[in-house]
Amino acid sequence: MDPAEFREWGKKMVDFVADMWEGIPDRTPLPDVKPGYIQALVPPQAPNYPEKWQAVFDDLEKVVLSGVTWWHHPNFYAYFPTALSHHAIVADILSGGISAIGFTWKSCPSMTELELAVLDWLVSALGLPDHFRNSHPGPGCGIIQSTASDATLIAFFAARAKAVEEIKNSPTMLQSIQTEVGQKFKDLLGKSPFSGKKGAEQEGQHSSEIYLHPFHDPAVFDRLVAYCSDQAHSSVEKAAMLAGVRLRKLRSERDERYGNFSVTAATLEAAIKEDRAHGLHPFIFLLTMGTTNTCAIDPIRELATICNREKIWAHVDAAYAGGFLLCPEFRGMGDGLELVDSFNYNAHKTMMVNFDCSPLWLKDGKSAVKYFNVDPVYLKHEHQANTADYRHLQVALGRRFRSLKIWFVMRTFGIEKIQQYLRDGCAHAEVFSRLIAASLTFDLVVPRNLGLVCFRIKNASNEVNEELCNAINEDRRIHIVPSKVGEVYFLRLALCSQLTTEKHVRFAFDVISEVAQRTLDKMSL
Ligand code: PLP
Numbered sequence: 001m002d003p004a005e006f007r008e009w010g011k012k013m014v015d016f017v018a019d020m021w022e023g024i025p026d027r028t029p030l031p032d033v034k035p036g037y038i039q040a041l042v043p044p045q046a047p048n049y050p051e052k053w054q055a056v057f058d059d060l061e062k063v064v065l066s067g068v069t070w071w072h073h074p075n076f077y078a079y080f081p082t083a084l085s086h087h088a089i090v091a092d093i094l095s096g097g098i099s100a101i102g103f104t105w106k107s108c109p110s111m112t113e114l115e116l117a118v119l120d121w122l123v124s125a126l127g128l129p130d131h132f133r134n135s136h137p138g139p140g141c142g143i144i145q146s147t148a149s150d151a152t153l154i155a156f157f158a159a160r161a162k163a164v165e166e167i168k169n170s171p172t173m174l175q176s177i178q179t180e181v182g183q184k185f186k187d188l189l190g191k192s193p194f195s196g197k198k199g200a201e202q203e204g205q206h207s208s209e210i211y212l213h214p215f216h217d218p219a220v221f222d223r224l225v226a227y228c229s230d231q232a233h234s235s236v237e238k239a240a241m242l243a244g245v246r247l248r249k250l251r252s253e254r255d256e257r258y259g260n261f262s263v264t265a266a267t268l269e270a271a272i273k274e275d276r277a278h279g280l281h282p283f284i285f286l287l288t289m290g291t292t293n294t295c296a297i298d299p300i301r302e303l304a305t306i307c308n309r310e311k312i313w314a315h316v317d318a319a320y321a322g323g324f325l326l327c328p329e330f331r332g333m334g335d336g337l338e339l340v341d342s343f344n345y346n347a348h349k350t351m352m353v354n355f356d357c358s359p360l361w362l363k364d365g366k367s368a369v370k371y372f373n374v375d376p377v378y379l380k381h382e383h384q385a386n387t388a389d390y391r392h393l394q395v396a397l398g399r400r401f402r403s404l405k406i407w408f409v410m411r412t413f414g415i416e417k418i419q420q421y422l423r424d425g426c427a428h429a430e431v432f433s434r435l436i437a438a439s440l441t442f443d444l445v446v447p448r449n450l451g452l453v454c455f456r457i458k459n460a461s462n463e464v465n466e467e468l469c470n471a472i473n474e475d476r477r478i479h480i481v482p483s484k485v486g487e488v489y490f491l492r493l494a495l496c497s498q499l500t501t502e503k504h505v506r507f508a509f510d511v512i513s514e515v516a517q518r519t520l521d522k523m524s525l
Contacts, residue, residue: 009053010093016057017089020065021072025499029073029479031066038063074499075478077508080292080320081425081451081496085352087412091405092354101398104379105387108401112388115144115403119359122347122406125415126325129338132361134388141365143393144357144402148319149235151344151360154372154393156226156239156284158362159313159341161215161371163224163283166311168214215371221245225275228286229263231293231485233317236286245283248275252296259447260296261485263287268306284313287340289333290321293483293492295449297321301336314340319358323350324426324450327419352418352498353405362393369393425451425495432493432505441516445488451495454483457516462489468512468519475515478508 001009041063071082102111116134119142123133131140145151221244228236230249240247250271252261272282285307287298300316307314316322316337322345324330337343344360347353362368369392379391391397409418433448436455445454456465462484469482469491482491493508 005053012053012057016060018086021086024070024073027070027073028476029070029076029078030473030476031068031070032476033067037067069479072497072499073479074497074501074504075508076496077493078479078481078496080494081349082355083348083350083352084354084498085409085413087408088352088354088405091408095401095404098401100401102401103391103397103399104381104389105383106381111399111401111403112390114401114407115390116142116388118403118406118410119144119361121410122359123361125410126322126345127328127331127334128325128343128361129363131338131363132343139364139366140362141388141393142359142361143365143390144399144406145344145360145394146356147235147358148233148317148344148346149238150395151342151358152233152235152239152286152315152317153242153395154360155286155313155315155342155344156243156245158368158371159226159284159315160221160224160243160245162313162367163281164215164217164220167220167281218244220281223279223281224283225280226284226286227268227271227282227312229261229288229291229296229298231261231291231296232286232288233292233319236317239286246280254446255296255299257297257299260294260449261291261446262296262298263303265299265302265306268303272306272310272312282310282312284315287314287316289316289318289345290324290450292320293485294446294454295321295452296446297333297449299336300334300340304336304339307341308339313342315342316340316344318343318345320346320349321450323347324422326351326415327422330422330450347406350422351406352409352413352421357402357405360393365393421498425500428500428502428505429453429493429495431502432509435506435509439513441513441520445485445490453493454490455493456488456490457520460520462487464519464523465489465491467523468516471515471519472512475511477511 041059070076072084098108100108100111102108102115105112120133120135122128123130123142130136131138132142134141145154225246225248226236226240226243227248227250229252231252232249237247248271250263250267252263253267254260255262255264268285275282285303287300287303289297289300300314304314306312318325318334321330321333322343325334325345340363342360342362344358347357347359348355372392372394379389390399429448429451433444433453436442436453437444441457442455443458445456457468466482466489469480472491473479480491480493482489484490491512493505495505
């Protein structure tokens with residue numbers, strides 16, 4: 001493809017996407033396709049010779065758009081939102097056009113430096129603690145991860161390595177680990193796993209020595225225990241699974257302040273005491289600001305204070321709710337953030353930035369770097385002592401130019417417009433919540449928080465509510481997903497699309513009421 005062809009078909013694609021967007025309200029949020037539908041539309045082999053661009057475009061509706069779940073449809077209320085704006089798409093075109101991979105400063109200086117700069121913009125805009133700034137003289141830093149799950153995994157890996165390091169450096173802590181584990185540690189301390197390898201390299205030989213990183217010891221991992229609320233996202237369980245550590249889910253309770261399900265200080269204290277008595281070593285507590293089930297907020301100040309005292313890494317997963325810190329009136333839920341070791345939210349959920357874009361801040365990024373550091377000769381460069389090399393704070397080596405979309409969006413929207421979008425979403429959720437609260441058919445499960453409303457049919461079983469949820473989605477005028485807290489099954493309506501207005505949430509309420517009546521009649525209740 002030469003530049004002239006790119007100009008022609010690239011512009012056609014921009015038109016196509018713009019038309020597609022205008023047509024979203026005329027579609028249904030869920031597509032009408034069955035699993036495997038694409039097999040009949042796509043040949044089993046790729047073509048040997050180039051096809052015409054027009055032929056590709058001609059297939060788009062039939063093959064691709066017919067099978068899209070329209071997350072930006074005004075009647076899409078499932079999961080939590082994924083953000084989108086033309087501004088961010090334009091940035092992604094540039095990112096694709098540049099197609100550099102900025103794993104070190106040298107591999108793409110502008111990619112590294114713009115990321116350092118816009119993450120500092122976000123620290124100011126969200127009212128985060130100053131020490132998270134890349135420009136702060138302290139060891140704090142910010143980095144864009146792909147997803148909240150990745151950020152959680154990074155926090156787990158860093159906290160796990162830090163715990164091993166601390167145990168190794170503290171005879172008392174070493175003793176507190178059970179004897180056979182302590183012995184393994186002492187054995188390990190005697191011989192550096194690196195020494196043989198380095199010696200062999202110096203002599204120009206290849207080493208086949210079994211390699212164990214000093215911050216990684218399965219015998220110690222076996223004594224580590226991570227904490228989260230029983231409401232935390234499934235990605236926390238995955239992180240514990242991948243990190244090979246125990247996870248204890250702490251019982252959540254209704255919290256007066258948010259009327260929702262969060263962990264109390266007493267529950268955390270009791271768990272730490274009990275686990276230490278059993279020879280376990282609590283090393284990370286994953287707090288949630290905005291749980292997926294009910295948008296519950298763990299009380300950060302109380303819980304992080306305990307974590308600080310007990311030398312437990314406090315990580316805040318604010319995947320959905322974090323973006324709302326942009327509005328001063330929501331900052332109360334972030335009270336105590338100066339005490340946490342890491343904080344993450346998905347700009348791609350609430351801040352007009354297309355997937356993927358999940359900023360993560362670390363209070364002591366400089367120390368964390370050493371837990372991820374591998375240093376082959378081909379990645380070294382002459383500026384590495386005084387620049388940021390983001391490869392040291394992520395799992396993958398390669399990384400995309402994600403900061404461009406934050407930069408474009410914040411400049412061309414301005415903070416006020418994004419705040420307005422967030423406030424509008426909450427206001428529409430409030431309208432829906434009031435309709436539910438006033439109805440004779442439904443109950444709110446918890447008070448609305450931000451853009452999420454959780455409800456169910458009054459005095460009805462889980463089975464009836466499940467039937468209602470299925471019937472709503474089969475009806476296909478709106479799309480929602482259910483959830484469960486304890487034994488209570490309920491439906492969630494999350495404000496997702498920027499196209500959703502008050503008229504749409506009133507329509508959603510009418511659809512839900514109509515389908516609920518049908519469901520109740522069918523089940524003879
Ligand atoms: N944490 C919370 C609280 C979430 O609500 C979600 C997804 O909605 C995630 C984590 C996972 O997000 P990601 O897809 O960015 O990993």
